[in-house]
Amino acid sequence: MRMFWKTTALLAGLFLVSVTGAGAEEVVDLGGGLFGGGRALLDRPAGKARAALVLLTGGDGYIGIGVDGSVQRGGNWIVRTRGAYARSGIASITLDANADPARAVAYMRAIAPRVIVVAMSRGALKVAGTLSERPDGVVFASSMLNDARSMIGDPARLPPTLIIHHRQDSCRLTLPESAEEFRQWAGGRARLVWIEGGSSTGNPCQARAHHGFIGREGQVVAAITGFAGSLR
Template structure:
């Protein structure tokens, strides 16, 4: 019996190693607005079943180098789990700030502006053309303000096929939080992912029900909540419960399964 378990474990590890080996990675710059380009790190597994555009939190200025490394944000939940998404059969684009926002404050104060929607619209179109599969926006922390805003601004073939909001900004003293947006305009599936012990003052789990109530026009919505893991450092940063530290594999697996189940 023990040898059988070892064989199964070894087989699963071999599958993961094979998926890693077959995934290609490249840095892509696409034109968006006049004179502006959008850089992203793209991971392409063989025969992708869906595509995800990963929108990091914080100021969003990843400053992706040509070799695919990051000047900032490598530890962000979505950035550090990008390969896990690819291993689940998802084409991945990790999105940087656009070329005209490559210095402070980067995306701060920009996430709910028409120019940002135009940039992400171009990313969605490029991913859809390259992958020929549904394209989802996945935001974490401040990235949820990007994902939700774009989903309220773009619909049909211009917009995403669904969105995932992880560690959503539920209150905000510096701008409009996600629940204050016109979420009734969102008519695509919405998955909300939140840690019940999130210690960030802007993301209290007690405020999640109010968010869910405002997603009434979404054809499919669900809350996935998590407990446990490890919390280190600033409660609003990536190595705290806020960033699902220690739960990465489980969280990504459930997100991918939900996306692929539609």
């Protein structure tokens, strides 16, 4: 546990926000069942990946990935920082709205020995559907945890879990007390990282508010990277 926090602090100090990884992004088709095909953006490290992340954005999940890898909606912190993990030897795949999260977990198993689902805000409602694929870890960031808890049902279904939440998150669907309640419900399966400071403007449930970790992206990425490295 002590090593996890030391690693997290070090990475936070070194982190620079970037959407460029070690190599060119690859557009992957992860079909969305009744809703048709769904694109995703795959970022790989230069060498063999030591872990892989399945990145689920909030809201309606739509970021508008084009066939050329372009992104229409890039404001979400998950989208803005998606390439940063490659510098730590971690692959990531960022899903558009109709991409299948469970299929993404299975896809990333061929790329790395451990797969972690990272869910932002409303993206947490998709986590229960990935558990049949047995991800090695789950990260909830600014998540709708009360609803996610209801959908998961039994905390025994959870793999090791990290909760990242801003102490000043004022979105009515993701208030800070829900993070502590979820941690207690999950028991020893979950740890909680609090984020403080940064800036906040506009709608409290949108990307430019504390809900979106503005100015604290490095701490969030470092916490996720450290968590991925702690899994065995």
